[in-house]
Amino acid sequence: MTTRNKMISGLALSTLLATGLFAGNEQMKRDGNSSCMMKKGSMDKGGKHGERSVIGIFKRLNLTPEQDAQIEKIVLENRANMESFDDAFTKDGFDKAKYIKIMNEKRDNMLKSNAEILEKSYAILTPKQKEQLKVLMDLRKEKMDKKL
DSSP states (O other): OOHHHHHHHHHHHHHHHHHHHHHHHHHHHHHTOTTSHHHHTTTTTTGGGOTTSHHHHHTTSOOOHHHHHHHHHHHHHHHHTSOOGGGGBOSSOBOHHHHHHHHHHHHHHHHHHHHHHHHHHHHTSOHHHHHHHHHHHHHHHHHHHHHO
16 A cells, blocks of 8 residues: 555545534534533633632632633743644654653653642632632532532
């Protein structure tokens, strides 16, 4: 099989897969399937970040536009510093060792990065918002404990 045929086959397969996923999502919407994360509101309640992340909970604190912009900037700055696993791919192949190295570094740095995001974001909250955050986090914990 030539490179051109491989590319065409890959494109056709990815198009077919994307179409199937889109159709499946539409079916879930139609059936009212509550197992869909979007249907449950897990992602939409907290904006882009979702309710499950602490940053998603920050979005429920009636932030001022300035605070919202500052938090987005903090998140984007931290995300920009992360190396992408795409660097393991070249036009000629895939570097397995580089991929493993990058993914290990990402895992190791994720905790530090998230802690830094939270620290900086928490610092811009008002005392009232900090109290609200604690209440929301306690409610989230209760909700999660009930699911278990």
